[in-house]
Amino acid sequence: MEDAVREFNAWAPRLMDMGINLLVALLILIAGWWISSLLGGWVRRAATRSSKIDRTIVPMFYSTVVWAVRIFTVIAVLARFGVQTASLIAVLGAAGLAVGLALQGTLQNIAAGIMLLMLRPIRAGEYVALSSGADGTVEEVGLFLTRLVQGDGIHLTLPNSTVWNATITNYSRNKTRRLDIPVPVRYGDDLEQVLAKLTEIVNGREDALKDPAPQVKVFEYKENGVIVNVRVWAEASKYWDLRWGLYQQIRTSLEAAGFQPPIPLREIQNPRTGAAPAAPALGAKDSGKNVSDDAAT
Template sequence: MEIQKYIDDYMPVVMEYGVKLALAVVIFIVGKIIAKYIASAVKGSMVKSGVDSTISIFAANLINGLLLAFVVIAALGQIGIQTASFVAIVGAAGLAVGLALQGSLANFASGVLIILFRPIKLGDFIDAGGVMGSVKNISIFSTILKTGDNKIITVPNSRIMGGPITNFSTEATRRIDLIVGISYDADIRRAKEVLNEIVDADERVLAEPAVTIAVSELGESSVNFVVRPWVNSADYWPTKFDITEKIKLRFDEEGIGIPYPQMDVHLHKEVS
């Protein structure tokens, strides 16, 4: 009799919560499958659109995690658990994590922008974030540069996107800008002829755009020429170094003086 009484008293409750628990399990399983399907669909769509694989994987995982959170909340609500406080706790925890990781989130956002808009790419020689070097790797949070003296520098992406980016590799050609000073008693016409001969003799100098060689300034102690030949970007530094050296050697041969800073000191003797 007592067993029957317990059955009569508690069976409806067991049945009610059993059905709710079963529905909660169904909601969780089906929701998990749907979340995984949606995340996979988003990832596939991004890959087809040409989005970088790092971003597509991260976005798919993020969407999957968010959907799973909603599925868990829905399943708990089906059982009868009050989810309002749970949502508040999750939100507060998310805010705390966001504040703690705000630097990393800024780097992530900058990494997404770099990958999407491509201001730089692998192999480019850039000046960004206070560092100059060749781009060796671009990840979500940082960019790795290799300097001219073979050092590897990891730069946070927020530093790169937070300031000007000078990309020396985007264009196929570059202009060399040299300033050459000669003394005031030197022959300007001959100096200009020598500069033209040096530039014309270098096969790396491009015919177009035309070279600019002209007097730019009458300085305090020198007459300054600008020498501006155009070269392929890969030939920039070797050509600049060679032309600079040849100018000095030819000027020495031609007797064209290159002035250097001087200071005249006058001593006055005081008569007591």
């Protein structure tokens, strides 16, 4: 009995120290995790409220702050138990090198994400299209992935390396966009009246910018008519409203003014007499075939 008491008295200080170390380490771990979340939330709120900080970098900046604090917390906990942190860091560095070689694609995504945030060819809220075929509004550029929301509401997630290696068409970076609408006019219609009518339509649109001034010009000659190009500028946010509105308004206004869209015509010659037979009904391919057959006979 005396030996057990003597052995317990010998182990009691060690057990007490171990218990205190466990308690302190647990408190450090809890405090570190709480502080990391607190700092991360503060960084996110500060970045969101500031108009000078691009919200594209907020998710990556948040993750960096949070995990930097947590890594230092874990190192402090290990140091509490007497672990040599210098040798641990060296081991982690070697392990990181081995993992990096095994995960080259993942590290490539991280490097691509850093380049996307540094050069910022895309930003949150911008509508972009990639040469890979993906398009949508940028939701977030993270450490590994870029998230897009397509026009039909589908959420699209892409590796950062895919975005970085693609040709990016950014439709939202400039404040204004140009709209070109080809309007066909029949031969024989009064071209000057058509130009005047189109100019009146464009000038009457409030969402069409006055500077640069709209242009209505003859652009090209086709087999069935003259192509008039209507060129206007609009704010990027109003581009589609202007496009849809002009396409509908131009067609209805020209028809109301008596201008009909050009219809393709085809003249069939009699190879023997050189005279043209009676014109077939427009738009009927079978009629044209019958006339050519009759002419051949």
